[in-house]
Amino acid sequence: MKILFADYETYYDADYTLTRMTPAEYVLDPRFESLGCAFCREDGKAYWVDGPDLDAFFAGVPWDDVMFVSHNALFDACILGWRYHVKPRAFGDTLAMARAVTYHKTGRVSLGKLAEHYGLPAKGTATQRTKGRNFWSIKAMPAMYDELVDYAKDDVEKCRWLFFKTLEEGFPREHLELVDMQIRMAVQPQFIIDGNLLAKHLGHVLQQKADVLAETGLADRSALMSNDAFADLLAKEGVDIPMKTSPATGKESYAFAKTDKDFTDLLEDENPRVQALVAARLAHKTTLEETRARRLLNIANVHWLNGELPGSLPIPLKYAGAHTGRYSGDWNVNLQNLPRAPNDQLRHALKAPPGKVVVSVDASQIEARLNAALAEQNDLLDQFRAKRDVYAEFASTIYGLKVTKDTHPRERQLGKVGILSLGYGAGWRTFQGMVRNQSQRTMSVTDDEAQNIVNVYRNNFDRIAAMWQIAGELIHTLKEGPDGPRTFEPLGPVEFRKGMIVLPNGHRLFYNDLERDEGSWNSWTFRWGTQHKYLYGPKVIENIIQSLAFVHIMEVASRVQRFTRNKFPLAHQVHDELIYVVDECDAEAFMKIVVEEMRRPPKWMPDAPLDAEGGIGSSYGDC
Secondary structure: OEEEEEEEEEOOOOOOOOOOOOHHHHHOOOOOOEEEEEEEEOOOOEEEEEHHHHHHHHHOOOHHHEEEEEOOHHHHHHHHHHHOOOOOOEEEEHHHHHHHHOHHHHOOOOHHHHHHHHOOOOOOOHHHOOOOOOHHHHHOOHHHHHHHHHHHHHHHHHHHHHHHHHHHOOOOHHHHHHHHHHHHHHHOOOEEEOHHHHHHHHHHHHHHHHHHHHHHOOOOOHHHHOHHHHHHHHHHOOOOOOEEEOOOOOOEEEOOOOOOHHHHHHHHOOOHHHHHHHHHHHHHHOOHHHHHHHHHHHHHOOOOOOOOOOOEEOOOEEOOOOOOOOOEEOOOOOOOOOOOOOOOHHHHHEEOOOOEEEEEEEEOOHHHHHHHHHHOOHHHHHHHHOOOOHHHHHHHHHHOOOOOOOOOHHHHHHHHHHHHHOOOOOOHHHHHHHHHHHOOOOOOOOHHHHHHHHHHHHHHOHHHHHHHHHHHHHHHHHHHOOOOOOOOEEEOOEEEEOOEEEOOOOOEEEOEEEEEOOOOOOOEEEEEOOEEEEEOHHHHHHHHHHHHHHHHHHHHHHHHHHHOOOOOOOOEEEOOEEEEEEEHHHHHHHHHHHHHHHHOOOOOOOOOOOOEEEEEEOEHHHO
């Protein structure tokens, strides 16, 4: 397969720009214009094709044997597919590859930042002077035209260089298939958006905000949005202002986030006005639901040019967007954390086209199962293998009585939260927050009850608890490197090397600038890109397990794609879930294939008793 590197240059102006629009809105806007595109073959120098000549150029490319590679394919590949109706054999993206290989050092993976990092010539500035100019106006100014052409050719040569450099620096060549899957979810969308449902959801969100604001008696939300002004409002009500220390700077700041327990506890304050103020702050400061709904509505209203159904929804994800290697959301429409019932209208807005259905397959309790397998916690593994109700059995141990889903639903739910949440060393206060959050604040546990549940977990699953200590000791290997030049410290299917943990698929978890945390004898800090994070034994295990879960999920996706000869391309991927859009007549048989593959233990952990379940529906929310 031949590789064609490409870099588009397009028209933009003050109002029509990617800084204000998603790529879907931008590329499908009537104002869109390709000024031209620079190309580079795998072993040749760059050349330029003018915008008006691109159709003829593309018509002469044997796309069945070409990988189209750019730096930020979620832009360039969208232009290729949506404007020129081209479907190459594969897509590649040096931005995605660099995120997996270089981001941990640079904190940014723009072409300019990577050029600086690798000592390449600085990225040019020609496009700063083409703002508001179309192709023919630029062509009429030879100096500007030549500058633009040279700028684009230089960028595509950098792209070509980065492709081979990231492979040289350890990006697994077989992961190019995963990058291709990620790009196709956006470039070749399979969902359609229910715009009416989105509009109703947006109206509901706005009404909720207005209602909560009205309860506070405030004239507008300005006092809610300012930390200092909001702290003054709470102080007037006699509240001790919740504070926290930043792990990155060591400075104190207000603890006003929805993840700050001391703050969310004020929702249950004796003073109803305090309750109203905190509820209003959470509703108005957390604007994700509103902004995401608006952006999705904008995408739903674009005009598709290539015969796709109106309202097609691209799924934009970032390859290796998380430290653990998992995908993360992109385009500021994060589709990885859509709310579940009872607030799951966004999920229902993702629909299958007529004649098709959505098939979702989820790896059941995969983190708990992999954690038990890694620790060789055989009693828990036996429960999983026998398909017993592990939540109820753990709850029975906690409360000393026979717990079932029907007889003791509260106790079983606490057993469920324990099995799914305590495998990474969480303390009892953290467990209290997990119970509250996972139950939508409808359930709580006392201090004594929470402490008892944590203690029972650690005593009952002692090998898991012991593994946390082993992992904590192996942090020294991450800091100093292994003994000897070719020996690695193993923990199950992963290897500890200096500054990194190597996963069985070749992906690496990086730990830069690892240093002991001065405030704790068993905690460390490290840098991942621009973020400073804490590291300790249980956190190491959490990183490993979440990474291994993703490795398994994507190995399944790759096998399914090969088995079915690309007949059923992946439509969406969320955490431990694979989502497809297929013909109704194929749905049941296809779901069984994916469930069977999801249950198949990976070769790097053959004793893991994995399980999965699937669902079929007319929308993602119906699965």
